[in-house]
Amino acid sequence: MKISVLGCGRWGTFLAWYANRVGHEVMLWGRESSKHYLQLKESRMNDYVTLPQDIMLSNSLEAAVSFGEIIIISISAQELRSFAHSISLQKGLKDKIFVLCMKGIEANTGKRLSQVFSEEIGISSNIGIWVGPGHVQDFVREIPNCMVIGSDHIEVTKKIVESLNSSLIRFYYGQDLIGNEIGAAAKNVIGIAAGMLDGLCYSSLKGALMARGTREISRLVRAMGGNDTTIYGLSHLGDYEATLFSLHSHNRRFGQALITGEPFDKLAEGVSTVKALQYLGQKYEVELPICNAVYEMIFENADPKEKLIDLFLRPIKFEF
Incomplete structure (x- = not known):
């Protein structure tokens, strides 16, 4: 099978490596001006993987979309709408299966990424998502993990799983697209909160953070029409360790x-996601105390120690 991977950052490059490893013809696309693409073009390697010679590199979106039967997309979640519009201008899209491999929610609309993508390309029947735990650094060392493929159409889900399942990544069928997408995105916000606890040397509170984080996100998923138990699966709780x-x-x-004042220049998708969760919490009238606290610490300069202590010492109530 021919597979195209759009996006040659850390995860996208790994996905191309992985698709090649499980036996497919692969084309990896990147923007011509991208530092990641230029590095791969020059050396065929980045900090994590070395690409086999039979993986094709291209900076032509037309060529990449035309090549793959399955098209895997791995870019910044907040850039998806404009990128999807560019894809919509290509030909033959109805014959393709698209797999979204980002974990985010559109910040200014609160829309899930599958919604954003289907709105722009005008097709909803051939879109899947790939979420769950796993780091490139572990996979390339042959440390296996379990992940989730989900779609609103089970035949699409099965086709993706059958094409990509291996002993390195075992896939489960995702039956709840709302829960899996919201859960995968929201775990990044809980991850930011965990880092804040680490920065304050309050790491022992991570257990409470995990317990309460799953509860508040499950309430949101239920209000949005998803299955609240999905949050206790691989896309959210299962990704907490990573x-x-x-x-x-x-x-x-x-x-x-953020707590220690150290510089950090990598993409943290949870920063945009917490804006979207603020919006969704208000829209669906769901209380999201952890997400609200993270938002206030990032965007309103709330005192982290005071905010986190208040968060975990809220008025006494029944746990469930």
Whole structure:
């Protein structure tokens, strides 16, 4: 099978490497001006993986979209709408399966990424998502993990899983697109909160953060029409280890750096996602105390120690 991967950052480059590893013809696309693309073109390697010679590199979006039967997209979540519009100008899209491999929510609309993408390309029947735990640094060391493929159409889900399942990544069928998308995005916000606790040397509170974080996001998913138990699966709770504890987690590291005043220049998708969750909490009238606290600390300069202590010492109530 021919697979195109659009986006040659850390995760996108790994996805091209992985698709090639499981036996597919692969074309990896990047913008001509992208530092990631230029590095790969020059050396065929980045800080994490070395691309086999049979993976094709291209800066032509037309060529990449035309090439793949399955098209995997891995770019910044907030850039998806404009990028999807560019894809919509290409030909033959009805014959393709698109797999979104980002974890985010459109900040200014609160829309899930599958909604954003389908609005722009005018097709909804051939879109899937790929979410769940895993770091490039672990996969390239042959450390396996479990992830989720989801779609509103089970045949699309099955086609993606059958094409990409392996001993390195075991896939589960995602049955709840709302819960999986919201859960995958929201875990990055909980990851920022975890980093803040690390920065304050309050890491022992991460257990409480995990318990309460899943509860508030499950309430939001239920209000949005999803299955609240999805939050306790791989897309959210199952990704906590990789996000709340891992040294590789950009979101956790961002939260810690915010507290300690250290510079941090990597993409932390949770920063934009917390804006979207503020909007969704108000729209669906769901209380999101952890998300609200993170928002106030990032955007309203709330005192982190005071805000986090207040958060975990709220008025006494029944747990469930």
